Amino acid sequence: xxxxxxxxxxxxxxxxxxxxxxxxxxxxxxxLAAYVRGAHGRRMGxxxxxxxxxxxxxxxxxxSELPQASLELTRxxxxxxxxxxxxxxxxxxxxxxxxxxxxRQPYPALHAALGGVLGAIESAGSARDWASALVRYExxxxxxxxxxxxxxxxxxxxENDHLVAVSPRSGRAVxxxxxxxxxxxxxxxxxxxxxxxxGEWEAVFDGLALSGHFLERDLLTDRAFExxxxxxxxxxxxxxxxxxx
Numbered sequence: 531x532x533x534x535x536x537x538x539x540x541x542x543x544x545x546x547x548x549x550x551x552x553x554x555x556x557x558x559x560x561x562l563a564a565y566v567r568g569a570h571g572r573r574m575g576x577x578x579x580x581x582x583x584x585x586x587x588x589x590x591x592x593x594s595e596l597p598q599a600s601l602e603l604t605r606x607x608x609x610x611x612x613x614x615x616x617x618x619x620x621x622x623x624x625x626x627x628x629x630x631x632x633x634r635q636p637y638p639a640l641h642a643a644l645g646g647v648l649g650a651i652e653s654a655g656s657a658r659d660w661a662s663a664l665v666r667y668e669x670x671x672x673x674x675x676x677x678x679x680x681x682x683x684x685x686x687x688x689e690n691d692h693l694v695a696v697s698p699r700s701g702r703a704v705x706x707x708x709x710x711x712x713x714x715x716x717x718x719x720x721x722x723x724x725x726x727x728x729g730e731w732e733a734v735f736d737g738l739a740l741s742g743h744f745l746e747r748d749l750l751t752d753r754a755f756e757x758x759x760x761x762x763x764x765x766x767x768x769x770x771x772x773x774x775x
Contacts, residue, residue: 531589531590531597532587533587533588533597534587535556535557535558535559535585535586535588536586537556537562537583537584537586538555538581538583539554539578539580539582539584540552540554540555540561540580540624540625540627540628542578544569545569548568548570548571549567549568549569550569550578551563551564551565551596552569555644556636557638557641558636558638559634560632560633560634560635560636561628561631561633561634561635562588562597562634563596564586564596564598565597566598566599574601576603576606577603578601579607579611580620580621581607581608581610581623581648582603582607583603583605584601584602584603584604585602586602587600587602607651607652610651610652615768616652618764619660619664619764620648621760622761622763622764623644623647626745626750626757626761627640627671629750629754630675630750630754631675639670639674640674646663647660647664647667656771658728658731661734661738662722662728662729662737665720665723665734665737668745669741672741672744672745677701677744678701679702679740680701680702680703681693681702684702684703685697685703685704687705692707693706693719693724694706694709694718695709695712695716695717695719696716696717697716698715698743701744703724704716717736718739718740719740720740722737723740731774734772735765735768738765738768742761745758746758
């Protein structure tokens with residue numbers, strides 16, 4: 531078996547004295563693992579970083595065998611890892627994706643969205659410019675894995691106007707009028723998730739609270755506490771950037 535594909539690196543784990551197991555996300559194959567020889571060499575160090583985009587040539591005797599990979603760097607984001615806030619975002623996005631997705635199942639929409647968020651982090655002038663995209667990626671990942679929220683209409687009235695909250699139990703949107711009797715029991719629904727565009731800081735943190743609730747409840751359960759710690763570090767740094775820490 532030989533394949534060539536484009537992928538986003540998510541994690542690198544040393545394996546033996548000279549090699550490493552890498553996990554990466556491609557549009558065609560989804561999440562996959564592969565063995566890379568010479569991973570500790572000087573040439574490979576700048577390549578094997580989470581967030582980098584690579585062209586991967588995979589070879590294996592059978593589909594069930596862990597393939598070996600020859601990697602060529604196509605887009606480096608290593609420079610971002612020296613900046614605390616972008617580094618925390620890349621750490622979280624990579625850990626979330628590598629932990630949540632099953633292997634060898636294609637999710638082309640997630641692959642495209644992850645590349646988009648990473649590109650926004652790379653090019654944006656401030657974290658507020660990409661934080662909304664990060665929230666959307668979290669919600670897309672939930673939806674792709676069968677835990678999507680229904681933000682299309684009010685769960686009570688069926689109308690799609692003035693949606694301001696989400697039920698923490700059903701994941702369905704609630705309109706302003708229907709939400710009044712349940713004040714304090716619903717999760718705020720930031721306007722940018724309904725109307726598009728970029729959210730201001732208050733809306734961003736409402737969005738993070740919303741996606742975080744369902745990620746922790748439905749997806750990142752007992753096996754993923756360390757992953758949630760990475761998210762906690764990111765949220766803390768975002769709050770500092772917003773002047774709220």
